Amino acid sequence: MEGWERSRSLYERALKLFPGGVNSPVRALVEPHPFYVERGEGAYLYTVDGAKLLDMVLGYGPLILGHRHPKVMEAIVDALERGWLYGAPSEAEVRLAEKILGYVKPGGMVRFVNSGTEATMTAIRLARGYTGRRLIVKFDGCYHGSHDSVLVAAGSAAGELGVPASEGVPREVAGLTLVARYNDLESVDRLFERHGDDIAAVIVEPVAANMGVVPPVKGFLEGLRRVTRERGALLIFDEVVTGFRIAMGGAQEYYGVDADIVTLGKVVGGGLPIGVVVAEKRIMERLAPSGKVFNAGTFNAHPLAMAAGLATIEVLEREGLSKASKFMGAVAEVLAEEAGRLGIPHVVNRVESMAQIFFTERGSVENAEDARSSDQRLYKALHREMLKEGVFIAPSQMEALFSSNAHGDGEAELFAEAYRRALRRAAGR
Numbered sequence: 001m002e003g004w005e006r007s008r009s010l011y012e013r014a015l016k017l018f019p020g021g022v023n024s025p026v027r028a029l030v031e032p033h034p035f036y037v038e039r040g041e042g043a044y045l046y047t048v049d050g051a052k053l054l055d056m057v058l059g060y061g062p063l064i065l066g067h068r069h070p071k072v073m074e075a076i077v078d079a080l081e082r083g084w085l086y087g088a089p090s091e092a093e094v095r096l097a098e099k100i101l102g103y104v105k106p107g108g109m110v111r112f113v114n115s116g117t118e119a120t121m122t123a124i125r126l127a128r129g130y131t132g133r134r135l136i137v138k139f140d141g142c143y144h145g146s147h148d149s150v151l152v153a154a155g156s157a158a159g160e161l162g163v164p165a166s167e168g169v170p171r172e173v174a175g176l177t178l179v180a181r182y183n184d185l186e187s188v189d190r191l192f193e194r195h196g197d198d199i200a201a202v203i204v205e206p207v208a209a210n211m212g213v214v215p216p217v218k219g220f221l222e223g224l225r226r227v228t229r230e231r232g233a234l235l236i237f238d239e240v241v242t243g244f245r246i247a248m249g250g251a252q253e254y255y256g257v258d259a260d261i262v263t264l265g266k267v268v269g270g271g272l273p274i275g276v277v278v279a280e281k282r283i284m285e286r287l288a289p290s291g292k293v294f295n296a297g298t299f300n301a302h303p304l305a306m307a308a309g310l311a312t313i314e315v316l317e318r319e320g321l322s323k324a325s326k327f328m329g330a331v332a333e334v335l336a337e338e339a340g341r342l343g344i345p346h347v348v349n350r351v352e353s354m355a356q357i358f359f360t361e362r363g364s365v366e367n368a369e370d371a372r373s374s375d376q377r378l379y380k381a382l383h384r385e386m387l388k389e390g391v392f393i394a395p396s397q398m399e400a401l402f403s404s405n406a407h408g409d410g411e412a413e414l415f416a417e418a419y420r421r422a423l424r425r426a427a428g429r
């Protein structure tokens with residue numbers, strides 16, 4: 001892009017160093033090529049080319065307080081000055097675990113790992129160990145990280161057995177993952193009818209944030225709770241995105257449905273690498289060293305991530321989540337309004353500080369098929385035009401837009417003006 005010469009030249013070097021030029025695929029989707037970041041501040045990113053971008057991606061969710069929040073920085077620096085890796089416990093992990101449990105599972109227990117991927121991998125192993133069963137159910141379009149069991153999309157409608165979404169995942173492994181349709185309890189019931197006694201867990205994003213944003217329809221989460229309880233399977237809420245974002249207690253609190261195991265990540269690490277498995281004591285005690293389900297990690301409960309997570313939650317306790325949420329409310333209105341004005345059929349889904357627009361004639365977007373049927377080319381064009389206007393929205397229709405407490409009225413105005421111009425150009429009007 002014009003003015004992105006330094007980013008362009010770094011990307012050319014990166015193409016020789018990293019597959020596809022990046023270290024996580026979604027970053028390569030930024031058009032016309034990734035921009036390289038020099039620094040972040042509040043609601044903005046500053047690129048090596050000198051561009052200032054309003055950030056609606058926020059590291060794909062973690063930065064609920066925006067970039068470089070002074071309290072979080074202070075906590076990281078304070079921890080850093082005392083050392084940054086001990087191979088032994090530190091006080092911060094006790095304090096952060098107590099804090100998390102207070103909101104997510106009072107009386108429960110925690111295992112800290114280093115990413116959402118590790119959290120869901122551990123949760124699934126724990127569910128299998130606890131129930132002594134083999135199969136898991138996931139939903140088409142839900143993303144739970146990049147380990148084998150969850151890299152499975154919907155197979156042929158007839159089979160309903162998982163088909164790998166990645167080369168390198170053996171069919172035998174993928175076959176242990178059954179795929180149901182999001183927001184469709186009947187598709188879950190059918191799997192339980194056929195495989196009920198062998199299903200260890202149902203894992204779900206209680207608000208799907210990896211097919212754009214798709215909220216649960218009324219009764220869906222409650223239905224999952226009922227069927228898993230009846231059939232002796234565990235319910236895993238993957239709250240890597242929703243935890244401490246849609247409510248301090250995540251989707252469990254927001255929708256009033258309790259899961260057996262909750263996985264967290266993103267916000268609870270304040271922007272440093274983290275994953276968390278949370279469950280009641282009877283389940284968590286199955287993890288090594290108190291139990292025989294194995295998990296370990298050189299970097300588990302990393303002191304810097306503990307410090308950043310704790311500081312983030314403490315700031316949220318003072319500030320609440322409503323600022324980020326109010327901002328996204330304004331954004332959602334503008335997204336719909338301008339599309340409406342231009343006569344572009346659309347659906348805007350929003351839950352608190354996360355939202356996405358789908359350009360579709362379907363009246364609602366409730367599952368992956370609805371999301372995929374939307375005009376993704378128009379979304380891509382919008383992403384490109386928004387960048388030209390100085391606003392960074394997720395480069396893929398399947399990602400969410402996020403806001404933070406650093407996004408205020410000025411940013412809402414900036415977003416609205418940019419979007420009005422960008423959408424018109426993207427749609428060729």
Ligand SMILES: Cc1ncc(COP(=O)(O)O)c(C=O)c1O
Pocket residue numbers: 060114115116117118120143144145146205209210238239240241265266274
């Ligand atoms: C719902 C959900 N679960 C798990 C993950 C994996 O987390 P990580 O990228 O930290 O491994 C993600 C990542 O985006 C996610 O959105």
